[in-house]
Amino acid sequence: MERPLVCVGALVWGPGGRVLLVRTTKWRGLWGVPGGKVEWGESLEAAVRRELAEEVGLTLRDVRYAQTQEAVLSPEFHKPAHMLLVDFFAATDQQTVTPNEEIAEWAWVPLAQAPAYPLNTVTRTLVALAAQEARA
Template sequence: MSERPVLCVGALVWGPDGRVLLVRTTKWRGLWGVAGGKVEWGETLEQAVGREFREETGLELHTVRYAQTQEAVLSPEFHKPAHMLLVDFFARTDQTEIVPNEEIAEWRWLELDKAQSLPLNTFTRTLVELAQKLEQA
């Protein structure tokens, strides 16, 4: 276990048809969320989210913009004890074909208003709610 918080990035991504991508990973105890991961030394946050998406889904992102920052301290939803700073983004992609790595167990493209129908982890639920508020503004 790390003695310091781990900096992580993730993004809610819209595909070319306006649907968003949600994934079920091995790290969130069967809950759904967004792809993402740790920021590496020397990377900007935007570079990290682009790299993580390429590695986990095969997608290239564009129109990446900051959404929010959340803190996950010993979340029981996560597969191990961890203290993470989660920097969330909104982004777009022109692709829909997913090439999953070993972390992605399942994925779905769906309308934003249908995202809450999946068992989302708490942090993704907050991100989806923010996107819905901004869409209505």
């Protein structure tokens, strides 16, 4: 029997106060944040640190929980999947992105400009939450 996949991702602020957006091969050309599946026995925070290191070569600091979402058979995803997405906010002192094969493009952008990118739905809600917190 198939079960939902638990995944993590992070909206990361880099030097200069910009956030990292990536276009991956898995979201049909849409932009999002780096992340991936949680491994057996791995904490959510350990998973997000590992995934960001693997996908974009960044070391995170100030990792904090942002929200939990679900994507159930999203037409934006490249194959049928039921994902529980645990999102984080984080920072890095690094500017240089070292992409793996999943990352097609990336950009450091001011948070206010992020909604202008063709974001996947789950990233759009994460960016909106970050903007709401910035205004508070």
